[in-house]
Amino acid sequence: MVAAPMTLTRRSLLRGAGAGAALALAAPALSRLADARGLLTERTLDDVIQAGLAAAKKAGATYADVRIVRRRWESIQTREDHVSGVSASESYGVGVRVIAGGAWGFAASATVTPAEATRAARLAVDIARANARIVKRPVTLAAEPPHVDVWQTPLSRDPFKIPLEDKAELLLAINQVALKQKGVKYVSSSFDGASEWKLFASSEGAYLEQDIVRVAPGYAVTAVDVGKGEFASRAHEIAPMQAGWEYVADSTMLADAPRIAAEAVEKLNAAPVVPGKKDLILLPSNLWLTIHESIGHPTELDRALGYEANFAGTSFATVDKLGKLEFAAPHVDVYADKTTTGGLATCGYDDDGVATQKWDIIKGGRFVGYQTTREQAGWINEPRSRGTCYGENFGSFPFQRMPNISLAPGKKELSLADLVSATDDGILIAGNGSWSIDHQRYNFQFGGQTFHEIKKGKVTRMLKDVAYQANTLAFWHACDLLGGARTWQLGGSMSDGKGEPGQSNAVSHGCPPARFRKIDVLNTDTRRTP
Amino acid sequence: MTAPARGLDAAAARKHLDRVLGLAKKLAAGAEVSASLSSSRSANTRFARSELTSNGDVAQTTLDLSIAFGKREASVSTNQLDERSLRAAIDQAARLARIAPEDPERQPVLGPQRYVAVKGAFDKATAGLGAAERATAAAAAIDAGVAGKLDVAGFYEHAATSRARATSAGLFAFHASTRASFSTTCRTADATGSGWAGAWSRAAGAIDAGALATVAADKAVRSAKPRSLAPGTYQVVLEPAAVGELLGFFAGAMNRRTADEGRSYFSKPGGGTRLGEKVLPAHVTLTSDPADPDLPTAPFAGDGLPLTKTTWIDQGAITNLACSRFWAAKHGLAALGRPGAWRMAGGSAASIDDLVKGVKRGVLITRFWYTRWVDPRTMLITGLTRDGVFLIENGAVTAPVNNFRFNESPLVMLGTSDAMTSRLWQTPTGLVPALRCGEFNLASVSEAV
Numbered sequence: 001m002v003a004a005p006m007t008l009t010r011r012s013l014l015r016g017a018g019a020g021a022a023l024a025l026a027a028p029a030l031s032r033l034a035d036a037r038g039l040l041t042e043r044t045l046d047d048v049i050q051a052g053l054a055a056a057k058k059a060g061a062t063y064a065d066v067r068i069v070r071r072r073w074e075s076i077q078t079r080e081d082h083v084s085g086v087s088a089s090e091s092y093g094v095g096v097r098v099i100a101g102g103a104w105g106f107a108a109s110a111t112v113t114p115a116e117a118t119r120a121a122r123l124a125v126d127i128a129r130a131n132a133r134i135v136k137r138p139v140t141l142a143a144e145p146p147h148v149d150v151w152q153t154p155l156s157r158d159p160f161k162i163p164l165e166d167k168a169e170l171l172l173a174i175n176q177v178a179l180k181q182k183g184v185k186y187v188s189s190s191f192d193g194a195s196e197w198k199l200f201a202s203s204e205g206a207y208l209e210q211d212i213v214r215v216a217p218g219y220a221v222t223a224v225d226v227g228k229g230e231f232a233s234r235a236h237e238i239a240p241m242q243a244g245w246e247y248v249a250d251s252t253m254l255a256d257a258p259r260i261a262a263e264a265v266e267k268l269n270a271a272p273v274v275p276g277k278k279d280l281i282l283l284p285s286n287l288w289l290t291i292h293e294s295i296g297h298p299t300e301l302d303r304a305l306g307y308e309a310n311f312a313g314t315s316f317a318t319v320d321k322l323g324k325l326e327f328a329a330p331h332v333d334v335y336a337d338k339t340t341t342g343g344l345a346t347c348g349y350d351d352d353g354v355a356t357q358k359w360d361i362i363k364g365g366r367f368v369g370y371q372t373t374r375e376q377a378g379w380i381n382e383p384r385s386r387g388t389c390y391g392e393n394f395g396s397f398p399f400q401r402m403p404n405i406s407l408a409p410g411k412k413e414l415s416l417a418d419l420v421s422a423t424d425d426g427i428l429i430a431g432n433g434s435w436s437i438d439h440q441r442y443n444f445q446f447g448g449q450t451f452h453e454i455k456k457g458k459v460t461r462m463l464k465d466v467a468y469q470a471n472t473l474a475f476w477h478a479c480d481l482l483g484g485a486r487t488w489q490l491g492g493s494m495s496d497g498k499g500e501p502g503q504s505n506a507v508s509h510g511c512p513p514a515r516f517r518k519i520d521v522l523n524t525d526t527r528r529t530p
Numbered sequence: 531m532t533a534p535a536r537g538l539d540a541a542a543a544r545k546h547l548d549r550v551l552g553l554a555k556k557l558a559a560g561a562e563v564s565a566s567l568s569s570s571r572s573a574n575t576r577f578a579r580s581e582l583t584s585n586g587d588v589a590q591t592t593l594d595l596s597i598a599f600g601k602r603e604a605s606v607s608t609n610q611l612d613e614r615s616l617r618a619a620i621d622q623a624a625r626l627a628r629i630a631p632e633d634p635e636r637q638p639v640l641g642p643q644r645y646v647a648v649k650g651a652f653d654k655a656t657a658g659l660g661a662a663e664r665a666t667a668a669a670a671a672i673d674a675g676v677a678g679k680l681d682v683a684g685f686y687e688h689a690a691t692s693r694a695r696a697t698s699a700g701l702f703a704f705h706a707s708t709r710a711s712f713s714t715t716c717r718t719a720d721a722t723g724s725g726w727a728g729a730w731s732r733a734a735g736a737i738d739a740g741a742l743a744t745v746a747a748d749k750a751v752r753s754a755k756p757r758s759l760a761p762g763t764y765q766v767v768l769e770p771a772a773v774g775e776l777l778g779f780f781a782g783a784m785n786r787r788t789a790d791e792g793r794s795y796f797s798k799p800g801g802g803t804r805l806g807e808k809v810l811p812a813h814v815t816l817t818s819d820p821a822d823p824d825l826p827t828a829p830f831a832g833d834g835l836p837l838t839k840t841t842w843i844d845q846g847a848i849t850n851l852a853c854s855r856f857w858a859a860k861h862g863l864a865a866l867g868r869p870g871a872w873r874m875a876g877g878s879a880a881s882i883d884d885l886v887k888g889v890k891r892g893v894l895i896t897r898f899w900y901t902r903w904v905d906p907r908t909m910l911i912t913g914l915t916r917d918g919v920f921l922i923e924n925g926a927v928t929a930p931v932n933n934f935r936f937n938e939s940p941l942v943m944l945g946t947s948d949a950m951t952s953r954l955w956q957t958p959t960g961l962v963p964a965l966r967c968g969e970f971n972l973a974s975v976s977e978a979v
Binding site: 087089090103105106133163165168186226233309396436465469471501522524526527 | 572574575576578579580581582583584585586587588589590591592603604605606607608609610614615618622623626627629630631632633634635660661662664665668669672681683684685687713714715717721724726791792793797798799800801899900901902903904905906907908910912913914916933935937939973974975976977978979
């Protein structure tokens with residue numbers, strides 16, 4: 001049901017009136033919000049939201065939300081001794097989502113005015129009515145208090161305020177160091193800063209403003225042996241993070257450049273891996289993506305129920321297995337979390353206006369939790385949404401997207417060295433290479449950036465052309481050692497795709513290094529293994 | 531400004547771009563300026579579990595603006611085209627350009643160019659579609675599946691788009707087009723069978739949702755309770771969606787610079803490129819033509835460089851590699867832009883069934899999923915089969931089989947191909963035939979259905 005007309009406005013909120021009394025923001029926070037909003041004034045925001053909600057109600061919507069989203073990107077790319085690209089982008093607009101006749105309707109406009117919000121709201125209701133004639137299960141939303149709040153990424157140095165020269169200087173310094181390595185021919189490096197600002201208001205009275213900042217630095221070094229017709233690339237493993245420039249400035253990217261460059265050359269001449277079953281020690285820089293694909297995606301409730309069948313696929317983790325399936329070895333705990341500091345998917349509220357949470361996905365090896373939205377919670381008789389609804393942009397229909405999903409560290413404080421010394425015949429894998437998994441999340445194959453042979457508890461030499469291939473359940477049952485809390489790290493991706501039309505979501509996965517016993521390893525050089 | 535329901539027309543685009551260039555001349559005196567406008571209205575309807583789920587209708591115009599002072603350049607993009615936003619964008623680009631380190635690879639903006647005439651890229655009926663038409667198409671698909679007690683999911687999307695580009699040196703380029711796509715997946719109630727069908731076209735009228743759903747439903751039923759087939763190297767018949775997907779990796783790697791730099795399959799050991807080498811059988815020819823009446827595309831690349839009819843592989847020999855303006859200028863080559871769509875020449879087989887008839891023991895594959903690079907030296911790609919995999923014995927499809935992970939190269943797909951259909955189908959890569967290849971490495975079993 002549509003609630004009483006909203007009387008709370010952004011202006012009253014920030015003046016400390018009504019429910020917003022506790023939300024008095026410090027000057028730096030207000031200044032950041034002003035930057036994130038750009039040319040959108042408080043009056044405009046208030047008027048647009050009121051117009052959108054009122055038009056939706058008048059047209060007969062039983063629920064409506066208005067989302068004004070502004071996204072900014074700044075990017076700098078370099079190669080070898082020069083900057084090859086400097087770009088900045090911004091987009092903003094307003095999206096109106098409604099329920100009418102039991103069906104969803106959604107429409108959006110890049111023009112943030114009351115008139116356009118009104119038009120979008122009416123169009124959204126029209127679309128909902130067109131769809132309502134073939135809806136069998138009317139949409140119902142799990143209850144959530146109408147939150148009123150402001151949430152911002154904790155950071156100390158806004159990346160959009162750091163001079164371009166400083167960014168170029170760091171990247172070109174990395175290139176210069178890497179190119180000193182004999183055999184290295186090419187280096188590319190880049191930095192991306194992303195700002196996602198959004199204002200969400202619903203017909204139930206939610207009123208939420210969020211300002212999320214992410215940074216994504218990186219570089220890759222390529223060694224070429226023209227005579228042999230061989231080449232190899234080595235990318236640094238630094239993870240994208242929800243943070244400011246301090247994350248980049250404090251990183252070891254530059255200090256690591258000599259090693260990364262040396263490893264690119266070493267890859268050219270490394271020993272080809274002998275295929276077979278090996279014990280793998282996967283570093284967090286590799287394992288995060290395996291967690292993402294083999295645990296993150298199959299535990300999305302919409303997938304499990306068939307809502308992604310035409311594109312991303314379905315899931316082996318079907319609803320009848322919830323609480324029953326032995327997903328992993330008994331010491332494996334995996335949790336979902338939209339509250340971890342630094343996590344790319346961390347925020348205060350999702351795009352249903354639900355307060356973000358932390359909950360178990362795998363507990364003691366058993367599958368115990370799904371990712372849900374307000375629409376989905378009722379599908380598995382849960383009273384409340386897990387708060388994982390997300391729309392990439394103002395023009396994107398919000399749907400269930402992955403929260404940060406992480407593997408808990410082992411109870412014992414084991415180090416990476418402890419894992420290596422306990423391994424007789426294995427491979428240590430760092431970084432991400434190739435990745436692929438089937439549409440129900442059983443069969444996966446992953447590469448990496450570097451592969452080191454382990455013999456009798458010691459790292460012996462570099463290997464090349466390695467990929468591991470496994471079945472999800474067999475793989476997670478083969479996990480027998482976990483690093484301790486001190487070894488736990490976040491990895492992540494700025495662009496996880498799902499849905500039609502495709503939407504991108506930024507998400508992190510934390511984990512310790514972990515050992516997996518007797519996993520199939522392939523040699524991917526088909527010239528050697530025809 | 532509100533984006534028009536059908537994308538900007540040429541006159542409106544020129545007016546906007548003139549305004550941008552005029553403002554830039556004032557606000558960034560002495561700069562070289564290029565500006566592109568992309569304007570679209572795209573709408574979609576999604577369905578799953580045999581009912582409509584989500585939808586959208588979004589109109590948007592995006593300006594991409596580059597400002598350069600000598601070799602210092604910066605680019606800014608915005609979807610806000612009011613005077614104040616334009617001024618802010620120009621100011622930001624100029625400010626970034628002034629402090630950007632010099633880019634020795636930067637090329638001057640292009641002046642006026644001659645483009646080939648492209649006809650038929652814009653279909654008015656497609657531009658005018660609405661939610662009711664999409665719901666009707668979705669209902670047709672759902673009805674076809676539900677009749678067979680199947681779970682139906684799918685996606686219908688259409689868009690009207692225009693692209694325009696202008697520079698301070700006098701270039702103006704414009705292209706308007708429409709596109710429509712419909713795909714559907716049917717799954718059996720026991721979750722052991724799944725079938726897919728899809729189509730892409732510039733005209734929604736050319737897409738028959740009910741007929742596609744019938745194909746997907748038939749495949750779902752026929753693929754149920756698959757027989758277990760061991761991994762291995764098999765003779766395969768690849769349907770067009772599978773061919774298009776693997777061909778896309780090959781076409782995407784056709785780059786002169788990475789070949790010259792020694793870091794691509796197209797590099798020749800010892801130096802140089804494989805240009806001129808006959809690396810594929812004589813029946814493999816790959817071309818592109820923006821004026822192709824079967825698939826018209828923009829006659830210019832992103833920087834405004836004219837795209838013309840080009841032969842990339844001529845009867846098995848590599849004849850062209852895409853080459854940027856910088857690399858061309860540096861090495862005395864002709865710049866060659868990447869086309870909007872590729873066309874792979876077909877063969878003589880009358881149908882996919884005809885291809886199947888020539889297989890003693892092999893596998894028929896509907897489409898691939900989650901394809902990724904494994905090794906650029908050999909163009910090795912990994913991925914999985916999906917939504918309809920069948921055993922072929924003695925020239926006939928005899929049983930559904932499990933899905934597979936493959937590790938294979940498009941070089942092997944094309945290199946061992948021995949027959950193709952004469953008919954071409956439109957895929958996201960371009961126009962491709964179905965083809966039969968002699969060997970294909972289905973490396974491991976996937977339990978997925």
